[in-house]
Amino acid sequence: MKTKNIMIVGVGGQGSLLASKLLGHLLMEQGHDVKVSEVHGMSQRGGSVVTYVRYGDKVASPVIDQGEADAIVSFELLEAARWLAWLKPGGRVVVNTQQIDPMPVVTGAAQYPEKLVEKMTAAGAKVDPVDCLTLAQQAGNAKAVNLVLLGRLSHYFDFAESAWQEAIEACVPAKFLDVNKRAFALGQQA
Amino acid sequence: MKKLILGNAAVARGLYEAGCAVASSYPGTPSTEITEEAAKFPEIYCEWAPNEKVAMETAFGASLAGKRAFCAMKHVGLNVAADPLFTMSYTGVNAGLVIAVADDPAMHSSQNEQDSRHYARAAKLPMLEPSDSAEALDFTKLAYRLSEEFDTPVLLKMCTRVAHSQSIARLSDRQEPEVRPYQKNPQKYVMAPANAVRRHPAVEQRLLDLAQWAETAEVNRVEDGSDHSLGIVTSSTCYQYVKEACGDRFPVLKLGLVWPLPERKLRDFAAGVDSLVVVEEGDSFLESYCRGLGLSLRGKELFPLTGELSQNLIGEKLGLSRHMGSALTEELPNRPPVMCAGCPHRGLFYALSRLKCTVLGDIGCYTLGAMPPLGAMDMTLCMGASVSGLHGFNKALGADSEGRTVAVIGDSTFVHSGMTGLANAAYNQSRSTVIILDNSITGMTGHQQNPTTGFNLRGDPAGKIDLEALCRAMGVNRVRVVDPYDLKACEAAVKEELAAEELSVIISRRPCALLKYVKRQPPLMVDPDKCRGCRACMKIGCPAISIREGKAVVDAAQCVGCGVCGQLCGFDALKEGK
Numbered sequence: 001m002k003t004k005n006i007m008i009v010g011v012g013g014q015g016s017l018l019a020s021k022l023l024g025h026l027l028m029e030q031g032h033d034v035k036v037s038e039v040h041g042m043s044q045r046g047g048s049v050v051t052y053v054r055y056g057d058k059v060a061s062p063v064i065d066q067g068e069a070d071a072i073v074s075f076e077l078l079e080a081a082r083w084l085a086w087l088k089p090g091g092r093v094v095v096n097t098q099q100i101d102p103m104p105v106v107t108g109a110a111q112y113p114e115k116l117v118e119k120m121t122a123a124g125a126k127v128d129p130v131d132c133l134t135l136a137q138q139a140g141n142a143k144a145v146n147l148v149l150l151g152r153l154s155h156y157f158d159f160a161e162s163a164w165q166e167a168i169e170a171c172v173p174a175k176f177l178d179v180n181k182r183a184f185a186l187g188q189q190a
Numbered sequence: 191m192k193k194l195i196l197g198n199a200a201v202a203r204g205l206y207e208a209g210c211a212v213a214s215s216y217p218g219t220p221s222t223e224i225t226e227e228a229a230k231f232p233e234i235y236c237e238w239a240p241n242e243k244v245a246m247e248t249a250f251g252a253s254l255a256g257k258r259a260f261c262a263m264k265h266v267g268l269n270v271a272a273d274p275l276f277t278m279s280y281t282g283v284n285a286g287l288v289i290a291v292a293d294d295p296a297m298h299s300s301q302n303e304q305d306s307r308h309y310a311r312a313a314k315l316p317m318l319e320p321s322d323s324a325e326a327l328d329f330t331k332l333a334y335r336l337s338e339e340f341d342t343p344v345l346l347k348m349c350t351r352v353a354h355s356q357s358i359a360r361l362s363d364r365q366e367p368e369v370r371p372y373q374k375n376p377q378k379y380v381m382a383p384a385n386a387v388r389r390h391p392a393v394e395q396r397l398l399d400l401a402q403w404a405e406t407a408e409v410n411r412v413e414d415g416s417d418h419s420l421g422i423v424t425s426s427t428c429y430q431y432v433k434e435a436c437g438d439r440f441p442v443l444k445l446g447l448v449w450p451l452p453e454r455k456l457r458d459f460a461a462g463v464d465s466l467v468v469v470e471e472g473d474s475f476l477e478s479y480c481r482g483l484g485l486s487l488r489g490k491e492l493f494p495l496t497g498e499l500s501q502n503l504i505g506e507k508l509g510l511s512r513h514m515g516s517a518l519t520e521e522l523p524n525r526p527p528v529m530c531a532g533c534p535h536r537g538l539f540y541a542l543s544r545l546k547c548t549v550l551g552d553i554g555c556y557t558l559g560a561m562p563p564l565g566a567m568d569m570t571l572c573m574g575a576s577v578s579g580l581h582g583f584n585k586a587l588g589a590d591s592e593g594r595t596v597a598v599i600g601d602s603t604f605v606h607s608g609m610t611g612l613a614n615a616a617y618n619q620s621r622s623t624v625i626i627l628d629n630s631i632t633g634m635t636g637h638q639q640n641p642t643t644g645f646n647l648r649g650d651p652a653g654k655i656d657l658e659a660l661c662r663a664m665g666v667n668r669v670r671v672v673d674p675y676d677l678k679a680c681e682a683a684v685k686e687e688l689a690a691e692e693l694s695v696i697i698s699r700r701p702c703a704l705l706k707y708v709k710r711q712p713p714l715m716v717d718p719d720k721c722r723g724c725r726a727c728m729k730i731g732c733p734a735i736s737i738r739e740g741k742a743v744v745d746a747a748q749c750v751g752c753g754v755c756g757q758l759c760g761f762d763a764l765k766e767g768k
Contacts, residue, residue, distance in 0.1 A: 012527065024356055028194045035322070036194070036356040039298065040219055040636065045555065046733050047527035061434035062322070062355035062427065065502040067513030078522060085517035101736045102525035106728065107563050108737075110523035123516045142747055 001032075003056035005064045006153075009083045010075025011100050012039075012049045018171065019073070019146040020051040026167035027055040030159060037062040048079055048102075071156060073149050075132075076100050081116045084123060093125045094152050096132035096145055128152060135186040141176070144183035151187020191361045197352040200323035200359050201262075201290055202227035204330025208286070209367040210234050210260050212252035214245040216606065217635040218264030219299035220353040221292035225262050226638075229647050233364065238638055238647050241573070241606040242267035246274045246289065250343075253287035254379065256370040258334055262290040265306045266572065270607070272309070275343070279313045280389040281379050282341035282396075285370045286334035292348040295471045296498040299634075301553065301570065303496065305472035310345050310449035314393050316400050317345040317449045318409065320352055321429045324359040329446065332409065334367070340396055340403075347448065349471070351427040351498070401450040409446025412459060415439050420508065421463030423456065423476055423487075428469045428499055435505035451479050460485045467492065467508070471499050529558045531734035532703030532710075532750030534629050537674035538598070540730050540754070541681040542566040547596050547688075550583065552576040552608070554600040555633040555702075563731045567598075574599070574607025580622045581615040592621045593688050599624070602632035602640040605655060609664070615693055616665035623687045623694050626657060627674075630701040637705065661695045668694035675700060677757045703750050711751025712767030716742050720763035727755040727764060 006023065008016045017038060024036045032055040039049045052064040066085050071092040074080035080095040087093065095117070104110040113119075120127050132148040139148070147168070154164055164184070172180045195203065201224045205213065213236045215225040229236035239245035242263040252259035263271060268291045275289070291309070294300040310317035318333055320326040326348070333344040377385050404410055415421075417439050424432050425445040432442060443459045445451070460466045460480075468477040468489035477489035492507040493499055506512040529536050539559040542549050543566040551557055551567040552575065560567035569579060576597035584592050599608045604626050615622050632638040639645045644654035661669045668690055672683045680698065687694040701708050713734075723740040734748035735755055742763065744755075749767075756764035 011525065013530075024194050028192075028358065034194055034356070034358060037351060038196075038354050038356070040223070040354055045527040045530060045558065045634075046525075048525040059357070060430045061501050062351050062357065062430060063500065065500045065513060067502075067515035069515075078525070081518055082522050082525075085515040087515050088513075089515070101733075102523050103528050103561065103731060103733070104523045106731065106733065106736055108725070108728075109562070113520060113522060116518075119518055119520075123518060 001056050003054055003059050005069045006053040007064055007069045007072045007083060007086055008051040008053065009072060009079045010049055011079065012045055012047045014075040015143060015146045016049060016051050016075060019150055020053055022150060022167050022171040023053050025170050026159065026163055029163065029167065032056060033059045035059045035062045048082060050083060073153055075145060077116050078112065081120060084120055084125060087125055089124055091125060092156055093120060093127045094149060095127060095129050096149060097129045098133045130190045135190060136183050139183035139186055140179040144180055147180045147183035148187035151184040152190055154188055192358055193361055194356050195323045195359050196223060196356050197323045197326045197348065197354065198223035199227040200326035201330050203361060204327040205234060205260055206231045207362055207364050208331045208334040209258050209365055211257035212249065213260040214239045214248035215262040216242045216245050216267055217632055217638040218267050219635055220294055220350045221262045221264045221290060221348065222635045224290055236647050238640060240641055242271040243273060246271040249287060250274060250278055253283045253285050254372060256285050256372050258286045258367055260288050264300065265291055265293045265304050266300065266302065268306055268309055276313045277381050278343045279315050279393055280381055280386055283337055283343060284372060286337035287343045288330065288333040288337060288346055289343055290346040290348055292353050294350050298350055305475060306347055307448055307475045314397050315343055315345055316447060317347050318446060319347045319426045319448045321426050322352065323357040326352060327359045340400055342396055349427055397450050401452065404447050404450060404452040405455050407447060410452055410455060411444050413442045413444060415441040418462065419464045420467060421459055422467050422469055423480065424469040428471055431499055431501045431504050432469055434501035435510060436508065453483060456480060457483060469493060469499065469504060526561060527558060528561065528731065528733050529555065530703060531732055531748040532752040534674045534700035534703065535559060535627050536730050536732065537677050537754050538625065538627065538680050538698040539564045539566045540677060541684050542596065544681060545684055547594055548591065550576045550579045550597045552599040552603050554603050556598060556600060556627050563729055573603050574611050577608045577611030577624050578614060580624065581611065581620045584620060584622050597622065597624045598627055601626060601628040601630065601642045605641050612661065613664050620693050621691055625696045625698055628657060628697050628699040631705060633702050657697055666693050666695050668692060671697045671699050673700055674698045675752050675754055677754065713746040713749035713751055714744050714756060715765045715767050716744055717763045717765060720761045722761055726758045726760060729758060730754060
């Protein structure tokens with residue numbers, strides 16, 4: 001199987017590490033070679049962060065380059081747009097429509113761009129916008145945005161439901177399991 | 191058992207399997223998780239040392255005593271530890287000694303992009319360089335075998351993409367190494383000139399022996415290709431990029447030991463291909479060696495000396511395909527890292543910004559005080575340079591700068607390298623004002639304990655430096671503590687200490703808002719009838735506040751209720767939450 005590429009992007013502190021851990025676990029259990037490249041350190045402090053998840057028969061590079069991502073999963077709208085050049089032509093963008101102002105917008109030096117979903121679609125991406133924050137709150141915890149996103153992403157991969165459930169159980173701490181399973185289900189139904 | 195494992199965790203697993211007994215490190219991205227993960231094995235004594243030099247000497251002591259030992263650091267940490275490193279090359283080891291050094295090409299979280307391979311050459315030590323987690327684990331174990339077989343410390347070079355990538359590795363059981371009882375041997379371990387003179391030839395011979403080993407070592411392997419018009423010499427993560435870009439098309443000489451290098455193997459490989467390309471991040475290290483052999487090749491004429499390489503870049507430079515995506519045409523606002531909501535550093539930096547101080551900074555989260563809107567930093571160089579730099583600045587300019595220039599340094603950084611600068615300032619009668627930003631943790635690298643926190647690496651109670659008493663003992667008479675959440679108190683303290691005609695220390699003390707034991711207050715509430723949208727609350731650059739439709743809005747998910755923004759509001763519009 002040719003290597004497949006999923007990028008997880010967002011704002012430092014939004015919880016992308018759990019999403020990549022869960023995906024990595026799921027893909028390895030499916031018998032794939034897997035590489036996951038993460039960001040630690042300074043850029044975690046509210047900066048733009050990106051995690052690369054790659055799987056296939058034999059994965060070499062730990063990173064995804066421009067024009068290579070089959071899917072971009074974004075925790076935030078502007079971050080999806082920022083990494084769009086990394087998407088393969090016609091690739092899929094699953095995006096939380098939440099907007100978090102970056103510091104240049106906070107200080108008034110820049111404006112938060114408008115109509116980003118439309119602009120990404122016009123650039124050739126298949127965009128799937130989801131209000132994950134509302135769904136996460138509905139599930140019982142605003143921090144469950146990552147599981148809502150993964151629930152939505154599960155539409156585009158034909159892994160058995162049981163495989164997803166097993167990965168969630170393996171990666172999510174027991175006391176948060178119920179809320180995260182609800183969030184995953186809400187993402188699937190969205 | 192196979193496991194998807196972070197490169198740094200794989201090194202830790204290698205330490206466990208190799209029977210390592212003592213690990214001492216100072217945290218630094220991207221090396222930190224090695225020692226944190228090693229600490230999860232009760233068989234390995236693990237600690238945070240105040241700095242890399244102390245960590246390396248501790249590991250050396252453990253090796254001398256006869257137990258396999260380890261220390262880890264980021265690339266710039268090796269500069270701090272270079273002093274013991276160069277002479278440990280002469281003494282050699284008793285039990286195996288491995289030093290991991292993690293480079294950060296593209297400077298994801300660093301102040302420079304130095305290439306640690308030069309240290310291996312300069313200190314005449316072997317350096318192994320893994321390219322994924324499986325190799326990180328295997329090379330760590332190999333490093334111990336080499337260390338004991340060749341009587342040498344071994345450098346294990348990581349980089350961000352190996353350290354912080356997960357890939358699949360095969361785990362095995364721990365093997366307890368043979369006991370190597372300590373035996374007194376001053377000729378080997380007392381590096382006074384008479385002994386060192388005799389050790390130096392042994393070092394040179396060891397390098398020759400290692401180079402001989404490198405000729406046949408499995409870690410230096412040739413992977414043949416179908417197209418011999420080109421051959422590629424590479425190592426580390428660049429090897430993975432090369433395989434991604436070229437597949438099995440061209441022959442590759444993949445070097446796992448990057449110092450010393452195998453001369454005959456390189457010559458043979460070059461002879462079997464029409465042209466040679468060296469693919470390496472950082473400096474032209476492998477390239478220079480190959481050129482020294484008289485080999486004709488292309489290297490840095492194709493690839494940059496700066497930043498990271500990638501599969502697209504390598505594919506393009508070798509005339510293969512390059513993947514393209516389409517970006518949006520408009521320019522998007524960037525998203526630099528920021529101080530977190532509730533960060534205790536913010537209030538102090540606001541005071542420095544208002545007083546228009548010249549601020550000599552240091553290494554840590556608080557370097558973010560340089561960013562707008564606070565913009566309260568003039569210099570950041572290396573660990574500890576704020577304190578000693580300020581002393582020099584003030585000696586140069588005297589009263590002109592003494593009344594408006596400060597140093598800011600975190601608690602962990604102060605113990606790492608700031609203390610000696612303060613000793614110098616006190617001894618040489620500086621009139622400087624030094625501010626210790628004591629957030630009770632090593633913050634930037636992700637919350638490591640340090641000698642001021644009272645806890646050790648495993649979170650158990652430990653010794654605790656009393657910063658006030660320490661500063662007084664070094665001869666600082668004016669030592670005071672302020673709460674950075676109190677803007678008026680911060681400004682008053684800075685003004686008074688700048689005016690004082692002697693050395694003073696202000697300790698700005700409040701624990702990092704992200705620490706689990708720090709209780710969050712309810713988020714602030716905006717009274718929209720009172721808010722006039724004047725943006726006064728925006729001057730502190732808190733990511734939890736924004737202006738929507740002319741009024742301040744507090745993001746309840748981010749706000750920790752520190753109340754600093756409320757102190758800026760002239761209309762009483764920001765209220766304590768319930």
